[in-house]
Amino acid sequence: MSLEVIGSGFGRTGTMTTKQALEILGYGPCHHMVEIIENPHQLVHWKALAAGATVDWSAAYAGYSSQVDWPGASVWEQTAAAFPGAKVIHTERPEDAWWNSFNGTIGKFFAVFRDLELPPHIMDQFDTMEKLIIHGTFGDFRDRDSALAAYRANNRRVREVIPPERLLVFHVADGWDPLCEFLGVPVPAEPFPHSNPKKEFWEHFGGEPE
Numbered sequence: 001m002s003l004e005v006i007g008s009g010f011g012r013t014g015t016m017t018t019k020q021a022l023e024i025l026g027y028g029p030c031h032h033m034v035e036i037i038e039n040p041h042q043l044v045h046w047k048a049l050a051a052g053a054t055v056d057w058s059a060a061y062a063g064y065s066s067q068v069d070w071p072g073a074s075v076w077e078q079t080a081a082a083f084p085g086a087k088v089i090h091t092e093r094p095e096d097a098w099w100n101s102f103n104g105t106i107g108k109f110f111a112v113f114r115d116l117e118l119p120p121h122i123m124d125q126f127d128t129m130e131k132l133i134i135h136g137t138f139g140d141f142r143d144r145d146s147a148l149a150a151y152r153a154n155n156r157r158v159r160e161v162i163p164p165e166r167l168l169v170f171h172v173a174d175g176w177d178p179l180c181e182f183l184g185v186p187v188p189a190e191p192f193p194h195s196n197p198k199k200e201f202w203e204h205f206g207g208e209p210e
Helices: 015-024 033-038 040-050 076-082 095-104 106-115 120-137 144-161 176-183 197-203
Strands: 005-007 087-091 167-170
Touching (some): 015 087, 015 176, 040 120, 087 144, 167 176
Parallel strands (some): 005 087
């Protein structure tokens, strides 16, 4: 199996909703950060990448037909080259909404995670993710202007690199129609998925710290 869909959008742009939607449409399982949390054996590929090694993307994504969210969103240029037949879905949301969501979840987590009582394997996972996502993407990730500069740069780079016919810039508020049209699949009878992202995010770590 090779990736048929590559997600290039940062976390907190509706990636969990997009994962759920892609799986309903038959592009499952869909790789997302939660897959690494739930399947620790996957970390070997991302630890290798963080150490500067070349990664076999077919092995890293074995068993998955689509990918959204970090850490995959940090290597979309590599995977777009490795899977030339895959379509690229770039999730976006308005800048202020993205920053507020990121700052209250991923940004806050990485600012405090070493002080949390996390199992050793989870701590090891996020030590690696800190290298890939935070150090590899942002300057000062707790500074709004710095974080937004990285967000804008990624949005711009995707449009520069991916041909328009291969790319969907997707806002989850638009629901099924643009997604299904882009993928060439029928619109399902069931409602478009919806999640409570902040609440779900912190549930993975025992609740939001004060």
